[in-house]
Amino acid sequence: MSSKIATIEDVALLAKTSPSTVSNLLNGRLDRMSPETRDRIERAMAQLSYTPNQLARQLKTGQVPILGLIVPSVANPFWGSFAQFVEEAACSRGYQVLLGNAGRDPAQEERYAESLSSYGVRGVIFGSSPLSLAHVQALVRRGLRAVTFDRDTAQFDRQTESEIDSVTIENVKGGRIATEYLLSLGHRRIGFLSGPLRTVSRLERLNGFRTALANAGLEPDEDLFWEGSSSHGYGDVEGAEFGRRAARELLERPNPPTALFAINDMYALGAYAGAQDLGVRVPEGVSIVGFDDITFAEVAQPPLTTVRQPLREMLQVTVSMLIDRLEGRRLGPADHLTFRPELIVRASAAPPAKALEAARR
């Protein structure tokens, strides 16, 4: 069949030198050979179209330039972009990324990371923020380097000294500014819609929501609260479906909300559909604010007002940080980076209908 794959020995033979010298060239130790030797080797490599076997190389060195990335589901556009950014950043540093969809199942996450580690991967990025980090911690103890996204591990870390770096946006604040915006528009009955609150970031966003309400002197109303059942998943794949149902149910209640704060843009966009199902227009009939600012938010009808996370920047530092750790270029205790959320005002929120009517009179 296809000609045997060339090894370092083949190259050495052809170049009339030894494997070690070839290896030296491979590793950039050019000072240890004459230009002629180097030339011969390079010619030989080209001729055999030689590619070093990374497996063998890493069996020796114990490391591979691969980063593990564990996300709930790349089918969700948010995580798709996420993966893309991680990949870009990794690539620019000469790393590749091994992807795992773990659907937010800690056991699955652990299984993945374990298998990753058996391939020599020593750095993993955890995209979601499960309530418990026990499984990550176990991994870290076994020599894995981890960065969690969307959750500040500082506090956790102080308790356990587990050295988990973290990069996150200020979720509480994000929830707060979204809500304050709605409040400033005149809304008083604001619905909250989310998938299962089994994630630190979701809890925090809710927290921000409640804080804003409280600051405005408003009582939280259970009737304005919709939480997806975890038996249906977290809404990563079907986020929009969840949002649709949520909006429909909330809007059909007696004394319905005039505005909706969705835990993320997928839910928000789904809520558009839910409102539409009921013949309620956005933003005339109901205002909607999302979170994340996914690509689609801008193109949606109406363009979605949302809280933006500077994903690309965040992931750039996430990746650099992790690689610096792996390469021993960054030492010391775990880092905890925090980014600022930003409200992007577009067209999905407006003053409540009553105000509108009042104004018309």
Place this chain on the structure above:
Amino acid sequence: MSSKIATIEDVALLAKTSPSTVSNLLNGRLDRMSPETRDRIERAMAQLSYTPNQLARQLKTGQVPILGLIVPSVANPFWGSFAQFVEEAACSRGYQVLLGNAGRDPAQEERYAESLSSYGVRGVIFGSSPLSLAHVQALVRRGLRAVTFDRDTAQFDRQTESEIDSVTIENVKGGRIATEYLLSLGHRRIGFLSGPLRTVSRLERLNGFRTALANAGLEPDEDLFWEGSSSHGYGDVEGAEFGRRAARELLERPNPPTALFAINDMYALGAYAGAQDLGVRVPEGVSIVGFDDITFAEVAQPPLTTVRQPLREMLQVTVSMLIDRLEGRRLGPADHLTFRPELIVRASAAPPAKALEAARR
């Protein structure tokens, strides 16, 4: 720091046996040892929380249970779902997926595949369908097993005997049925909007579009044709933006189209926004039909009429086929599988406005 990672030798020592016996257990050759030995080994493994080093294992066997996946960009929801399905299928067969975003650049694709192969990956799925398969062919000659998606390599294969399996939908037919549907609604001026036609599948969809028009006795009109410039990318990341611009430009021309056929759903959904920018309603002012049936199509306002690809099923067989090849369980010449596209009628297409007006009189 963390305790040294256990090797097979450590396990053997602790279990008072030899590495080979441990290896036998690892590889399921249970018949070659007494139950007691087995028991001792298992206890030892547990005690050391031993995980076999796959790197070393594969240096020997030359194979890794990892599939390479090369797509234009996971940030595009279509490719995100794509990657997810591949991952699911691979996972159920005990394989993992190494992901690469190559942005449709053959050089980048080749670089990826090469690096993949240096990690022992021997099977790669190519998601997009570049006009030239030269780079894939080169890889295949070097021992890689490839399956291309979205393009039938049968013809190509006959010329070159390069053994590239392929799985694809009938793109020509897909383009045809979408167009025929619009035609059946009464549309006569149908716009076509696409990114750069540098892809077999896009060319085929256009082909189907033209065929349907010709069958209806219609002349193609250059004014109804919009092709994104490749200098801006293929619209994988910014597909919706492209669609938006396309719709706007097409709709502003003198004697504008009454319907739009978009090369994929991202463009179609973008076209919604473009129409909206001009105050044209969908489907009252302009009908829009997409292609792919991404998750969002159903939630969009109005729900998008589109041509569905049975992605999950297609990728399931793609993955099985590839793994069967790799494991020597499937021999013989390359396979070329073809799936049937299906028109999903939702609400984004309606009879043209004039007909509507006529009906009103």
Place this chain on the structure above:
DNA sequence: CTGAAAGCGCTAACAC
């Protein structure tokens, strides 16, 4: 400057 030799952790004959 260059090469010989040892070995990374595991597997697969092949003995015992």
Place this chain on the structure above:
DNA sequence: GTGTTAGCGCTTTCAG
């Protein structure tokens, strides 16, 4: 049943 042995392809001392 079980252990010994010889590598997989590369890196890395350490001599020449």
